[in-house]
Ligand SMILES: Nc1ncnc2c1ncn2[C@@H]1O[C@H](COP(=O)(O)OP(=O)(O)OP(=O)(O)O)[C@@H](O)[C@H]1O
C-alpha cells in the first residue's frame with residue numbers, strides 16, 4: 001500500500017480528527033505519535049501527531065520538518081499541515097512559521113489556509129472565522145488558557161505570523177466551484193501571495209477547494225479541508241475502495257473519562273456527566289500539586305470503575321478559575337501541572353483495568369498518550385464529528401481523544417455506547 005498523503009498535526013486530538021476524516025472518506029489511515037524513529041506503518045495516509053501548537057516556533061519548525069522528512073522518505077505525494085479549526089495560535093506562531101518552513105522544504109511558493117469545519121460549526125466568510133453563530137473572538141476562544149484568540153480576521157492573524165503576503169479567496173469565488181477556486185489561487189500565487197485564506201461555509205465548498213488543490217504540494221488547514229483529498233487520489237487511480245478502513249479490534253476493560261480542556265463544550269459535557277456518572281472535579285487551585293491531585297483522583301476512583309459506565313475525572317475549570325491559577329503559577333506552568341496530574345491519573349487508571357478511555361483536550365491528550373507510551377493509533381468509527389474511537393498500540397487499549405470544542409453535551413456517556 002503506497003503512502004499517498006503525509007500529514008503533520010500540531011496536536012493529538014487534531015491529528016485524530018484529521019485521521020477520522022480521511023478514514024471516513026475511504027483512506028486507510030494510521031496516526032503516529034511524535035516524529036517517527038523507525039519505518040512508518042503501511043497506510044494510504046499517515047498523520048504524525050506532534051505537540052507543537054504552543055511550543056516555541058523554532059522547536060515546532062524543527063519537529064514539523066523532521067516529520068515531513070519521514071513522510072517524504074516514505075513516498076508521500078502531498079503534505080498536509082493540520083492545525084486547529086479555531087486557528088489556535090499566538091501572534092508568535094506557530095502556524096505561519098511552520099507553514100513557511102514546509103513550503104520552503106517542498107520548494108513551493110504558495111499554500112491555501114482553510115480551517116473551516118462546518119460539521120462542527122466552523123465557517124469562514126470574508127476571511128473571518130466563525131464558531132457557530134459567533135465570530136471566533138466572541139466564541140469563548142478569546143479565553144482559551146494557552147492560545148486566546150482575540151481576532152477573527154484570519155488574513156490579519158496569519159499575516160502577523162509570516163513575512164509572506166496573505167490574500168483571500170472569497171465566498172463569491174468559492175461558490176463558483178473548483179475551477180474558479182483553482183484559477184483564483186493561481187492568480188494569487190502569480191501575484192506574489194504566499195498564502196490564501198479560503199472562505200468555506202459548507203462541506204460542498206470544502207470538497208471543491210480540495211479538488212482545486214489536487215496538485216498543491218502543501219495543504220494547510222483543519223480536518224474539513226481534507227474531505228476532498230481522497231477523491232483526488234481515487235481520480236488519479238491511486239486509491240482503491242477500502243470498505244473496512246475503520247475496523248478496530250473488540251474493546252474490553254473499564255470505562256473512564258479524563259478532561260483537561262476548559263472549552264465551553266467540555267465544561268457543558270462535564271455538567272451533563274455530573275448528573276449521569278460518578279464525576280470528580282479536581283480543585284487545582286486548592287491543591288496546585290500534580291502528584292497530590294493524581295493521588296486524590298486515584299483514591300476517589302476506588303470501587304467506582306465499571307465496564308458498563310464511565311467515571312469522569314476533570315481538572316477543567318471556568319475562565320475565572322483558570323485565570324486565578326495562571327496568576328499564581330504562570331500560564332505554562334499551570335497548564336503543565338494539570339497535564340502532569342492527568343497523565344499520572346491515566347497511568348493509574350490503565351493499571352486498574354481501564355481499557356476504554358476518553359480524553360478531552362489536545363494538550364491533555366498529548367500528555368496522556370505520551371504517559372501511556374502509545375506509538376500508533378488505528379482509527380475507528382466516529383462517535384461525533386471529528387472524534388473517533390482509536391486503538392492504541394502497544395498499550396492495546398481503546399482511546400477517544402476529544403478536541404476541546406467537539407462533541408455533543410452527552411458525549412462522555414454516549415462514547416461508551418459506540419465501542
Ligand atoms: N483548572 C485549570 N487551570 C488552569 N489550566 C488548566 C486547568 N485545567 C486544565 N488546564 C490546562 O488548560 C489547557 C487546555 O488545553 P487542551 O489542549 O487540553 O484543551 P483544549 O485547548 O480545549 O482542546 P483542543 O486543543 O483539543 O481544542 C491544558 O494545558 C490544561 O492542562
Ligand SMILES: O=C(O)[C@@H](O)C(=O)CO
Nearest residue numbers: 014017084085222362403
Ligand atoms: O480542528 C480542530 O478543532 C481540532 O481537531 C483540534 O485541532 C483541537 O485541538
